[in-house]
Structures are given as structure tokens and as C-alpha cells.
Amino acid sequence: MFFKSMIEDVLNKREQERKKAAAKGATTGLTIGAAIGAVVGLLYAPKSGKETREEIKEKANETKVDLKLKAMDAKDNLSQKANETKEDLKTKIEQTKQVVNTTKEGLKKTADDTKKNLEETKEAAQDTKEAVDKTQNDLNKMNNNK
Incomplete structure (x- = not known):
């Protein structure tokens, strides 16, 4: 879910940037068209x-x-967007690292707990086997004494 949200954020930003670029292209086209019209006039x-x-x-x-001026403005906007995207990516990477570390810690604890439970189960099984063997021996002795 976290990664889906992160990908959607990046895609939304790209779409916004694409729309802004299209609007700037239209403005530039209008400016050039006006200049050409003025020259022809x-x-x-x-x-x-x-x-x-x-x-x-x-x-x-x-x-x-x-x-x-428009080129300088576009350059500044692009630079600003690049820095914002870079910072967003750094934040997302840091969040991802935290999620990975938390998951690793959880998995390690689960593995340790499972290992401990397995050892306790083995001990309980061994104790049960010894009790069954003792009971069997006691029953055999009782049957032999009859």
C-alpha cells in the first residue's frame, strides 16, 4: 500500500509537470505567433x-x-521542480528504509520466538517420551510381578 501511494504521488507530479509544460509551450507559441504577426504587419x-x-x-x-526571460523562468521552474522531486524521493527512500528496517526487526523477532518455541516443544516432547517410557517400564514390571 505504501509503495502504491508513493508511485501514485510520483505519477501525479509528472502529470502536473506535463500540463505546466504544455501550457508554457502554448504561451511560447502565442508569443512567437504575435511576433511574426507584428513583423508581417x-x-x-x-x-x-x-x-x-x-x-x-x-x-x-x-x-x-x-x-x-521565458527561458530563464522555465529554467528556474525546472530547477525548482527537480529539487522538489529530489527531496520527495529522498523522503520516500528514507521512509522505505524505515519500513524495511522495521520489517527486518519484526521478522528477526518472529524467527527468534519460533526457534525458542521449537526448542521448548522439543524439550516437552522429550519429557513426554521419557514419561511414557517410564510408565511402560512400570507397567511391564507390574505385569511381570503378577
């Missing part, structure tokens, strides 16, 4: 060539800065 605008080139250059620089 500028190319067909009734302005001088120099003005149009300046606007294209300005928009290209804005888009470049915007993309750099």
Missing part, C-alpha cells in the same frame, strides 16, 4: 523602409528579451 504597413526596419529591429529585440 510592419512589412505591409505604409511606412518608409527605414521606419519599418527600425520597428522590425525593435520588435525583434523585444521578442529576444521576452524569449530570454
Whole structure:
């Protein structure tokens, strides 16, 4: 049950990360589409060539800065998620180790108790055998004396 819960947690986190990545991809696509649209709009605008080139250059620089900021943000988010996942895994590993150690201790105690019970049973069986042998000898003596 513990391992199932741990696996479900990891899978849920992966699904959340996948959805966030898809949303970021859509945002990036919209940004690039807007930039392309702006460039096309500028190319067909009734302005001088120099003005149009300046606007294209300005928009290209804005888009470049915007993309750099988005890349840095994505890198930071990815790094943060990696650290969170690493810490979650460390916690899960530590919990698993504790469960394993507790189980080992329980099994060792059970084995020790079973060994002790077996020894006591052997002793009781030996005592019973000796009592039966003594009783048999006593009966034989009584039958011989008759």
C-alpha cells in the first residue's frame, strides 16, 4: 500500500509537470505567433523602409528579451521542480528504509520466538517420551510381578 501511494504521488507530479509544460509551450507559441504577426504587419504597413526596419529591429529585440526571460523562468521552474522531486524521493527512500528496517526487526523477532518455541516443544516432547517410557517400564514390571 505504501509503495502504491508513493508511485501514485510520483505519477501525479509528472502529470502536473506535463500540463505546466504544455501550457508554457502554448504561451511560447502565442508569443512567437504575435511576433511574426507584428513583423508581417510592419512589412505591409505604409511606412518608409527605414521606419519599418527600425520597428522590425525593435520588435525583434523585444521578442529576444521576452524569449530570454521565458527561458530563464522555465529554467528556474525546472530547477525548482527537480529539487522538489529530489527531496520527495529522498523522503520516500528514507521512509522505505524505515519500513524495511522495521520489517527486518519484526521478522528477526518472529524467527527468534519460533526457534525458542521449537526448542521448548522439543524439550516437552522429550519429557513426554521419557514419561511414557517410564510408565511402560512400570507397567511391564507390574505385569511381570503378577
